[in-house]
Amino acid sequence: MDRDTIVALGTPAGESGIAVVRVSGPAAVDIVERLAPGTRGAASRELVLRTLRDAGGAPIDEALVAVMRAPGSYTGEDLVEISCHGGTQVVSDLLEEIMARGARLAGRGEFTKRAFLNGKLDLAEAEAVADLIAAETKLQRRVALEQLEGALSRRVGECETALLEELALVEVSIDFSEEEIPVRAPAGTRRTAREVRDRIAGLLESELPGAKLRRGVRVTIVGPRNAGKSSIYNALLGEERAIVSPVPGTTRDRLCERIHIAGFTCWLEDTAGIAETGCEVETRGIALGREAAGRADLVLFVIDGSVDLDACAINEMRRHGGGNTLLVINKTDLGARLSPEEYMAQLNVNEAIAVSALTGAGLEDLRRRIYARTVERDAGAIRREQVAVNARQADALREADAALERIEGLAGEGAPAELLSVELRTAADALGRITGRSVAEDLIDAIFSRFCIGK
Numbered sequence: 059m060d061r062d063t064i065v066a067l068g069t070p071a072g073e074s075g076i077a078v079v080r081v082s083g084p085a086a087v088d089i090v091e092r093l094a095p096g097t098r099g100a101a102s103r104e105l106v107l108r109t110l111r112d113a114g115g116a117p118i119d120e121a122l123v124a125v126m127r128a129p130g131s132y133t134g135e136d137l138v139e140i141s142c143h144g145g146t147q148v149v150s151d152l153l154e155e156i157m158a159r160g161a162r163l164a165g166r167g168e169f170t171k172r173a174f175l176n177g178k179l180d181l182a183e184a185e186a187v188a189d190l191i192a193a194e195t196k197l198q199r200r201v202a203l204e205q206l207e208g209a210l211s212r213r214v215g216e217c218e219t220a221l222l223e224e225l226a227l228v229e230v231s232i233d234f235s236e237e238e239i240p241v242r243a244p245a246g247t248r249r250t251a252r253e254v255r256d257r258i259a260g261l262l263e264s265e266l267p268g269a270k271l272r273r274g275v276r277v278t279i280v281g282p283r284n285a286g287k288s289s290i291y292n293a294l295l296g297e298e299r300a301i302v303s304p305v306p307g308t309t310r311d312r313l314c315e316r317i318h319i320a321g322f323t324c325w326l327e328d329t330a331g332i333a334e335t336g337c338e339v340e341t342r343g344i345a346l347g348r349e350a351a352g353r354a355d356l357v358l359f360v361i362d363g364s365v366d367l368d369a370c371a372i373n374e375m376r377r378h379g380g381g382n383t384l385l386v387i388n389k390t391d392l393g394a395r396l397s398p399e400e401y402m403a404q405l406n407v408n409e410a411i412a413v414s415a416l417t418g419a420g421l422e423d424l425r426r427r428i429y430a431r432t433v434e435r436d437a438g439a440i441r442r443e444q445v446a447v448n449a450r451q452a453d454a455l456r457e458a459d460a461a462l463e464r465i466e467g468l469a470g471e472g473a474p475a476e477l478l479s480v481e482l483r484t485a486a487d488a489l490g491r492i493t494g495r496s497v498a499e500d501l502i503d504a505i506f507s508r509f510c511i512g513k
Contacts, residue, residue, distance in 0.1 A: 286389055290358070331376045
């Protein structure tokens with residue numbers, strides 16, 4: 059690990075009431091002492107008011123300074139936090155003075171990386187820090203905080219401990235095979251493998267819900283011109299973001315805003331109305347809408363229930379028809395030509411709902427349907443498992459599971475202990491990549507490169 063001293067702005071860049079500048083490393087206290095004499099004598103974690111001065115003695119700012127001495131700091135090394143006024147020039151001058159005294163600007167996630175390398179956090183807990191910073195909903199915050207507090211690490215650690223204990227028993231059988239020491243029966247190893255596989259299966263149940271929790275779900279609104287797609291888009295957002303007009307083809311580009319449903323981020327997309335057109339711009343807008351629908355978790359196909367369906371709408375519905383399409387019959391305040399059941403039969407879809415974007419009728423039910431179709435099952439899995447593994451963690455779990463599956467087969471065939479030992483070590487090392495016990499340096503760098511600077 060680098061033993062140099064790093065500095066970064068720990069709060070967002072730009073004008074603010076307060077900005078926090080963090081300095082960590084062996085020279086952190088000495089550097090800040092030269093900026094703010096008397097800092098070195100402050101008790102650890104005590105906030106003290108100091109005047110910050112440049113190399114010539116001119117004041118930069120008055121600030122609150124807190125020294126957190128190793129190992130009782132976030133990074134596990136001497137750490138100083140300076141809470142100064144959040145003007146851009148104040149922050150710029152302060153960073154410049156600190157770097158002139160020997161610190162360098164921190165890289166992405168370098169403070170948390172040092173916390174991991176110094177044993178303050180394991181890798182799963184460190185990744186939870188990034189999730190906590192990115193959390194937009196209470197559910198996202200709760201899951202990230204639980205993993206930061208070790209919920210995932212404990213469960214993985216229990217599996218890892220079981221495998222390492224089994225490995226010890228198997229290797230004793232190898233090392234002392236000619237002594238009068240009981241040999242570990244393959245059936246016992248097979249039983250351990252099965253028990254750990256069951257635990258891994260529970261953790262893997264949270265992979266897809268975890269992905270949706272972190273990246274959100276996509277709900278794309280498509281349909282023919284003047285069906286009221288933009289009105290429904292605005293109603294679901296709770297504000298007017300798309301221009302609504304009786305003029306056909308008003309929406310020509312793809313609009314995207316986020317809303318939150320049961321703690322999940324929902325990316326709601328409005329698209330250009332489907333129609334036969336010779337306009338190059340409108341044609342491109344329609345193509346973009348179809349591409350968005352192809353990536354969507356749920357497609358809301360909106361039709362105007364007050365007019366007869368035309369061939370274009372029917373053909374487009376057939377294009378989008380499938381398990382991820384919900385037919386939305388709009389403008390019911392003008393009187394619907396057919397019932398939802400009749401539309402379902404005519405368009406060969408499994409679910410339809412009648413609404414009025416103008417009066418609000420049916421919109422609350424539409425929100426419930428969106429929840430049921432996109433995140434209800436995933437929310438239940440997260441509540442049940444209390445964790446949400448990410449893609450990297452899931453890959454490691456699958457690698458461990460594959461090794462354990464091989465152990466079950468080998469043990470059933472009476473394979474020698476040496477082969478069981480190899481697979482047990484493979485499984486344990488895969489689990490170790492989740493907590494960081496057996497992770498390569500390049501992977502560590504890749505993980506922390508996704509963090510923000512200052513954390």
